[in-house]
Amino acid sequence: MRTLSSLLIMLFLLIWYGEGKKTKLKGIRWWTLANIGKPSNDLRSNTQLYNSPSLLPLTKKQRKLVTQHPGTISALQNGARMAIDECKFQFQNRRWNCPTQDVGNGGPIFGKILEKGNRETAFIYAITSAAVTHSVARACAEGSIYTCSCDYNLKESSGKDWEWGGCSDNAKFGHKFSRKFVDVLEKGRDFRYMMNLHNNEAGRVHVSKEMKRDCKCHGMSGSCAIKTCWMRLPSFRDVGDRLKDRFDGASQVISGNRPNSGRKKKRYKSFQFAPVNPNHKKPGRRDLVYFDSSPLYCEKDISIDFPGTYGRECNASSIGIDGCDLLCCGRGYVSKSFTVRERCSCIFRWCCDVKCEVCTRTKVVHTCK
Numbered sequence: 001m002r003t004l005s006s007l008l009i010m011l012f013l014l015i016w017y018g019e020g021k022k023t024k025l026k027g028i029r030w031w032t033l034a035n036i037g038k039p040s041n042d043l044r045s046n047t048q049l050y051n052s053p054s055l056l057p058l059t060k061k062q063r064k065l066v067t068q069h070p071g072t073i074s075a076l077q078n079g080a081r082m083a084i085d086e087c088k089f090q091f092q093n094r095r096w097n098c099p100t101q102d103v104g105n106g107g108p109i110f111g112k113i114l115e116k117g118n119r120e121t122a123f124i125y126a127i128t129s130a131a132v133t134h135s136v137a138r139a140c141a142e143g144s145i146y147t148c149s150c151d152y153n154l155k156e157s158s159g160k161d162w163e164w165g166g167c168s169d170n171a172k173f174g175h176k177f178s179r180k181f182v183d184v185l186e187k188g189r190d191f192r193y194m195m196n197l198h199n200n201e202a203g204r205v206h207v208s209k210e211m212k213r214d215c216k217c218h219g220m221s222g223s224c225a226i227k228t229c230w231m232r233l234p235s236f237r238d239v240g241d242r243l244k245d246r247f248d249g250a251s252q253v254i255s256g257n258r259p260n261s262g263r264k265k266k267r268y269k270s271f272q273f274a275p276v277n278p279n280h281k282k283p284g285r286r287d288l289v290y291f292d293s294s295p296l297y298c299e300k301d302i303s304i305d306f307p308g309t310y311g312r313e314c315n316a317s318s319i320g321i322d323g324c325d326l327l328c329c330g331r332g333y334v335s336k337s338f339t340v341r342e343r344c345s346c347i348f349r350w351c352c353d354v355k356c357e358v359c360t361r362t363k364v365v366h367t368c369k
């Protein structure tokens with residue numbers, strides 16, 4: 001009896017381990033599209049496109065999807081680059097500064113931090129699926145995807161002095177496409193997948209529910225007798241700023257119930273997150289959620305592909321996280337002075353040239369030990 005139960009336990013552990021293995025980063029390699037040159041022709045015949053080497057980082061389902069919607073590859077590439085740039089911009093002054101690795105055509109650009117479930121992981125999932133939504137929605141309106149166009153259905157009610165017209169960004173298509181393309185990677189039914197799905201959707205909502213009205217005047221010499229308006233996406237910087245706010249206020253959650261069985265959508269819809277701190281409110285649709293606490297991000301940590309803050313430039317007069325004390329984790333810093341020559345005292349002379357002097361200035365750069 002003893003041996004039987006220990007055998008059962010071992011069997012259970014083996015299965016559990018196998019399940020855990022499945023959470024590996026399969027398929028999210030699509031971000032490596034950012035590194036590949038422009039596909040020579042996005043709109044080749046479908047079979048050619050399906051088999052084209054630039055689609056190798058994609059899963060079968062993703063490949064099928066981009067083949068059904070010719071033109072989306074460029075939008076995806078563009079989206080991947082936008083997401084990486086925005087992540088680096090938003091985190092430039094923090095210890096974790098969204099490090100990426102050049103992995104060629106294979107591995108995950110953001111590294112193994114994606115296997116974790118902390119705030120930073122949450123942000124990466126949200127910003128990347130937001131970028132796909134944004135980029136595809138804009139590409140529709142620009143006419144570079146075969147199966148979508150401007151959204152002409154966004155006519156709520158016209159105002160007194162303006163009417164709907166023109167070409168609205170197709171956030172609806174972008175949202176749907178991103179959901180199909182990005183969420184297809186989340187296959188399990190464990191908590192991590194629910195977290196990823198939630199953050200993916202949060203990212204998308206920050207794009208598709210933040211459309212703004214944009215208008216253009218017509219009429220004699222700018223008289224604005226007629227004004228036509230359409231809906232425009234927020235700038236991706238706005239999306240990044242908002243998601244960064246959500247990152248700062250992200251909720252640490254535990255499972256509020258067991259995930260249902262059944263189809264993914266149903267499973268996700270019925271799933272509930274409960275805040276770890278019962279005094280916090282339940283996370284909403286736009287909130288980012290996480291379950292792992294973040295490390296300090298001081299030392300090199302290969303389990304999350306983080307290089308440490310060694311050699312990072314810091315601000316000696318700041319008491320914030322970009323200040324040398326905090327950024328260098330108390331290890332201290334080295335200061336080096338450089339002489340920089342720059343143009344200064346520029347004068348505009350009629351007409352048309354600009355005369356400047358060359359000044360030399362000493363610039364001090366501090367870097368973490």
Ligand SMILES: *[C@@H]1O[C@H](CO)[C@@H](O)[C@H](O)[C@H]1NC(C)=O
Binds near residue numbers: 315316317319
């Ligand atoms: C360094 O920090 C100070 C104080 O917060 C700030 O005024 C200054 O602009 C910062 N310098 C740089 C180069 O960011």
